[in-house]
Amino acid sequence: MEGIYFDNNATTRVDEAVVEAMLPYFTEQFGNPSSMHSFGNKVGLAIKKARMQVQELLGAEHDSEIIFTSCGTESDSTAILSALKAQPDRKEIITTTVEHPAVLTLCTWLEKDGYKVHYMPVDEKGRLNLDEYKKLLSDQTAVVSVMWANNETGTFFPVVEMAEMANAAGAMFHTDAVQAVGKVPLNLKDTKIDMLSVSGHKLHAPKGIGVLYLKRGVRFRPMLRGGHQERGRRAGTENTTSIVGLGKAAEMAMEAMHHENTEVKRLRDKLEAGILAKVPRSFVTGNPDDRLPNTCNIAFEFIEGEAILLLLNKFGIAASSGSACTSGSLEPSHVMRAMGIPYTAAHGTVRFSLSRYSTEAEVDRVIAVVPEIIAQLRKLSPYWEGDGPKEEAFAPTYA
Amino acid sequence: MWDYSEKVKEHFFQPRNAGVLEDANGVGDVGSISCGDALRLMLKVEPETDIILDAHFQTFGCGSAIASSSALTEMVKGKTLDDALKVSNQDIADYLDGLPPEKMHCSVMGREALQAAIANYRGEVWSDDHEEGALICKCFAIDAVMIEDTIRANELCSVEDVTNYTKAGGGCSSCHEGIEEILVKVMAERGESFKPGTPSKEEAAPVGMTNLQRIKKIEAVLESVRPQLKRDGGDIELLDVDGKTIYVSMTGACAGCQMEALTLQGIQQKLMEELKEFIKIVPTKAGALSRASCNP
Ligand SMILES: Cc1ncc(COP(=O)(O)O)c(C=O)c1O
Numbered sequence A: 001m002e003g004i005y006f007d008n009n010a011t012t013r014v015d016e017a018v019v020e021a022m023l024p025y026f027t028e029q030f031g032n033p034s035s036m037h038s039f040g041n042k043v044g045l046a047i048k049k050a051r052m053q054v055q056e057l058l059g060a061e062h063d064s065e066i067i068f069t070s071c072g073t074e075s076d077s078t079a080i081l082s083a084l085k086a087q088p089d090r091k092e093i094i095t096t097t098v099e100h101p102a103v104l105t106l107c108t109w110l111e112k113d114g115y116k117v118h119y120m121p122v123d124e125k126g127r128l129n130l131d132e133y134k135k136l137l138s139d140q141t142a143v144v145s146v147m148w149a150n151n152e153t154g155t156f157f158p159v160v161e162m163a164e165m166a167n168a169a170g171a172m173f174h175t176d177a178v179q180a181v182g183k184v185p186l187n188l189k190d191t192k193i194d195m196l197s198v199s200g201h202k203l204h205a206p207k208g209i210g211v212l213y214l215k216r217g218v219r220f221r222p223m224l225r226g227g228h229q230e231r232g233r234r235a236g237t238e239n240t241t242s243i244v245g246l247g248k249a250a251e252m253a254m255e256a257m258h259h260e261n262t263e264v265k266r267l268r269d270k271l272e273a274g275i276l277a278k279v280p281r282s283f284v285t286g287n288p289d290d291r292l293p294n295t296c297n298i299a300f301e302f303i304e305g306e307a308i309l310l311l312l313n314k315f316g317i318a319a320s321s322g323s324a325c326t327s328g329s330l331e332p333s334h335v336m337r338a339m340g341i342p343y344t345a346a347h348g349t350v351r352f353s354l355s356r357y358s359t360e361a362e363v364d365r366v367i368a369v370v371p372e373i374i375a376q377l378r379k380l381s382p383y384w385e386g387d388g389p390k391e392e393a394f395a396p397t398y399a
Numbered sequence B: 001m002w003d004y005s006e007k008v009k010e011h012f013f014q015p016r017n018a019g020v021l022e023d024a025n026g027v028g029d030v031g032s033i034s035c036g037d038a039l040r041l042m043l044k045v046e047p048e049t050d051i052i053l054d055a056h057f058q059t060f061g062c063g064s065a066i067a068s069s070s071a072l073t074e075m076v077k078g079k080t081l082d083d084a085l086k087v088s089n090q091d092i093a094d095y096l097d098g099l100p101p102e103k104m105h106c107s108v109m110g111r112e113a114l115q116a117a118i119a120n121y122r123g124e125v126w127s128d129d130h131e132e133g134a135l136i137c138k139c140f141a142i143d144a145v146m147i148e149d150t151i152r153a154n155e156l157c158s159v160e161d162v163t164n165y166t167k168a169g170g171g172c173s174s175c176h177e178g179i180e181e182i183l184v185k186v187m188a189e190r191g192e193s194f195k196p197g198t199p200s201k202e203e204a205a206p207v208g209m210t211n212l213q214r215i216k217k218i219e220a221v222l223e224s225v226r227p228q229l230k231r232d233g234g235d236i237e238l239l240d241v242d243g244k245t246i247y248v249s250m251t252g253a254c255a256g257c258q259m260e261a262l263t264l265q266g267i268q269q270k271l272m273e274e275l276k277e278f279i280k281i282v283p284t285k286a287g288a289l290s291r292a293s294c295n296p
């Protein structure tokens, strides 16, 4: 595919070296790792290696703390459901209003079963109030689930500190680190984080493979029960090819960690500054001082995100939007609403997310194209006149 | 990515009649706070004849909102106000060779802007009575408000009832959980609790006819419409009969097109007349039929 791919928070390209590492496990090395013969044995060893590669990336103390799952969503569900099952006398969950649907949808569903869920609000920059958090923690809290980095804005939550607070209250702490793993150096052995979710396809491994990190000693109740795979904590024959791929991708992410936080960050900053300088009435959402190095989310006021994406796509540029219309729901992104971004801007947010494959030339091209597109759409907008918002505010009859 | 028709894309990338119409004498501003689309429709009407000489729009919205606005201006130009008012949102969608179910509200907004602009020209006050909820059933583009209202008005108490009255839930059945949630809520309002498995309000089995007789009758009705379908390059086949649900597969030119829904409605009507009972007809891909979702 030709084109500029700035949608790496949605998914990433599988690295050639990752594909290379996987290929033998489709054909010659097709065995079932549970089998009592050498077909299986070799595959078992490959999984062991992958487990250690992931352990290294996460800074986990033991390789047995790594459980392979089918995706980030499965890891999130497993972690939260396990914490509830393992502590039947605790009936409360603490999370935030800006989690990924993988956590939020599960939580609203659990409310129907009588669990009390506290959704912590965020401020206009997407930050939490830790004093409020402290007040919510109690001997009723079964689990706290707070994401490491927000997928839309890249904004970090102080999960290491929050895990210590949860630990002090006797509650389990889970973090959805799907966006952070591979972009942020991790050292889980020095934290009080009990459980952490990873998704392979966000770090140049295939889709449909994930990891649940489970700290040794944390009580656990499996979601999928059956065979003894993953020490009985996640039954089902292993997705051997993808596990090998994720291992390789983890190793490569370690090597690229410095590059992510210097070069990718530099390109992101250049892109952001370039667009903001050329487009009036645009601003960065989230917390620009504390976020992922690859992500920038810009709100373009008075126009709608899906229209922007369609025009970008015509220029071969791929990005994503928090607009209602791209999701199929009628509401703009819950993350933008949680930060109190007005509707006319929330619908016009565009997320650009870079990767280690992004180039300077691509950034320059996007900076050149975006202002034209925004101007073209604003010409169609009833909120806009000349080069600013209409003097007499446009106030339609709302349904 | 949305599956937009070529016509939608064309009207989005090259919108007709975009921008301010300086000498407009009828202006309609409408919007939907929930989905964030907003539209200003400007008409220039010839007072002697009531004919719309020109129409322009400005739209804040997604690709299909812009395309629907563009289509609307093209459709009403040259029409008298009364004729223009006959343009329905389905007409706008048809003009664009269809819209995805999630996007039908874009055409509704166009239709409302038209009513508002004409009211403005005539010096009347236009008030909007259209309410819109989250899309529940994607197969038939039915939203939560429509389902709620129907349950309330008819005191419905089962998913099957909802399907009979609104069509929602009559296709792939993935929205049944959502429909049950609405039933729980609305039934609680009238002090009842929803019980899964409640039989539908309609009688379950038809009287006076064996299954074989029924199927033969159904086949006969399908046979009678087949020549017409074949003329348009299509065909219809009976896949299964499950109580009051008749599964058919549409092939050829009619499968998936805008006409399909219309054709099926006609056939459903005919079947009901012949069988003298309430049935619903559900288009399904041959081979995709799973009994798991069907109530015995
Ligand atoms: C923060 C976050 N959590 C969870 C997920 C879901 O991961 P997966 O697609 O592997 O289930 C995503 C991916 O979209 C994500 O961004």
Ligand code: FES
Pocket: B136, B137, B138, B139, B140, B168, B169, B170, B171, B172, B173, B174, B175, B176
């Ligand atoms: S979504 Fe309602 S039947 Fe398919």
